[in-house]
Amino acid sequence: MSSIDVRGTLNGAHIVLTGATGFLGKVWLSFVLYHVPEIGRVTLLMRGKKGRTPAERLVDVFAKSHAMRPLYERHGDALGAWLAERVDVVEGDLMRPNLGIADEDLDRLAGDVDLVVNCAGLVDFDPDVRDALGTNVYGPQHLAAVARRLDVPFIHVSTCFAAGTREGRIPEVIHVDRRPDDEPWDVEKELARVERAIDRRLKRLAKPEALQVAEDSARRYAAIKGVDPDDPDDADAWAEILRDAQRREEVEAMRADGHRAAERCAFPNTYTWSKGLGEALLATRHDDLAFTVVRPAIVESALSYPFAGWNEGFNTCGPLSYLVGTWFKHMPGRRDNPFDVVPVDLVARALTTVAAARIRGTAPRVVQVGTSDFNLLTIDRALELTQLYHRRRLRTEGRTAVDRLLRSRWDTTGVHPEHAFSPASMRGVAKAVRGALKGLPKGTPKPVRIAASDAAHRIKQADRPLKKLQRVVELFRPFTHDLHQEFVGGALRALVPTEDTFAYAPEQIDWRRYWFEVQMPGLQKWSFPVLRGEDPPAFEPPVPLNWPGVSKEAAE
């Protein structure tokens, strides 16, 4: 075990970073700029997206994110000028070889860069398999190739859940030739197989019968919207509806293909499968490269940086915690299963230390950043803490007497997924009741038939939210019920920073306090509005970000 002078090592260093628009990426960028102001340069690799140029997105990162609050507090008006000396942007696309960067631009970077860090990742559990491959599989390979060309070390941020369905204590190793179920795995063949399956799927989707399915779906939607496909006046609207329907069919098919591939390889979902595949390919293709895979567990609200409770968007705990506050009271959960939550700023600390160690050449191949090995939080405890938080909140802030007296006291409990009150069971019962209501004998009096038909219709309407609920619960089921995974965290313990600012000490987390004072208020403020389809509070920079050159370009 050796001490690492993190600030000293990163003094003057030039880091190329991807994924700076994500939750962890933004917090880490802000954390490094705040705690290592001597850093030489951070080059953000970005592509244009949704009509925004990379320069505009760069400004967005600093002008629209709460993660940057401490930087404004420290530098005030001078922040733009200060950033201009330390941060720049290069247009690049992870999905393309060499990231789509011109050779001469890469040559210019060579000799100047010290480290490449990939924070980009698609965290949707059930995405289009092409998107998952692009971001989580091809992206790291392309970045590793660039790091090799620049002759610099590389850090790839993956996830602890790349372990797939492997259970027990998960070691800090990359399994290049074994699937989580310990069957042999040739990752190159696996990738080729999935690529072939995608090609086949696209060909099938282009066949007339598949197009007809999409068209039928489009016609049903057009009828609801009042668009007549045969009316020349509605031609544009119809074309758009048809295009959307075809796109939807394609994405659904690709989601299903991703899910099938994950299941075949013993992964619980497409996200973990693509992360596992990305890691294994990295180790297969770039074994001689100086790289480290950093695997955070479930990244959640910040303990203190940028401020206590900061969280962003749709994450793992958000939907589950939100559901616990509703009338849904039977969450799949197995008692004593670890629920490995780690505050985002602890991950930022760990990543900074690993970055310094990687530059010094002392970082190990895999570093898991979790809490289960040091300070275990179980799923049943997390569920109960969430319920107790809602109890306290509803008891005092509930809008109705039912909220204050009943909903606050009605506990959510961890149950077997096939519990009688699971969404799947409830849907089954609803379907049976609906069938019975619709199949009343002929001699049934008319008023009864009308009432039964009305009730059947209402049951049908209730099926949609139940179906959504079932999907959410099933997506999270592997992590809350099926898998017992405890992530070994020894590698990080061997990297001891000389400064307390970067110390990783998950054993100091008091989970009750964290849940009540940090995590749940953070989710309440930043994540639940997103789940309700609302906007969380926007960041208002205390001073305008006058970034010479970039702000003007973005404004134009």
Added chain:
Amino acid sequence: MALVQDALRRTTRQRRGLLDPGRTAERIEVVVSDTAAFFRVEGTLVKRSALSVAAWAAVNAQGLRNTLGRVGQLALAAPLVGLLGQNDRTTTTRLTHVLFRDFSEDRVAVLGEEYAETVLKDAILDSGLDLVREARRRGHRIVLVSESIRPFVGALSTYVRGVDALVCNDLEMRNGRATGRLVEPVIGGHESAAWMRGWAAEQGVDLGRSVVYGSHGPDVLMMTAAGEACAVNPDYTLRRAAQGADWPVIVY
């Protein structure tokens, strides 16, 4: 009565010393009173018993099945507690807190806080507070003795002004869950007297000049160990003992 007047004079002298502007901060010595007034919480200060605390917690257990099971246990335990309570408070206190078995530490903490805010605060007896004020005026250190558990009655030291010490029971926890047992010594039964003697020796409190306000039969041992005793809202056993020992009886 002379003892009380002594204590009062001493406390007054201390206060004068502290307020003397001629003294520097370094020279001020805070002299803690060497007499105490011990209040059995249940009966003298609060109208709720430990059983009612446990009953409140039982109906707030996690999940409906859990709640119903505990309410059933409570129904079986209540008559026993009623029968034994006046003589063997240790057993009944243990029996009462079995209801907390398998409660998580988190739930106990949150329910305790909620109980304090919604029930305990309103259950404090005004006449009990008058007794505390009177004891404080007499220069005693105020010691509250409760057979309930800390998360549920701990807030009393905030709600009652001038409390110097609050002694109560603690649930034994293993892996974050209550085992249903109490940490020894169990406060509330006959062991309370042994605890009181140990505490007084440790704190330099002269029990001979201290006073105990009891309300249950098993408080007799504490009351006989102190120089002064007073039965407040006593149960049958304590009332009989108070008559025999010629202790004052207060009922409110």
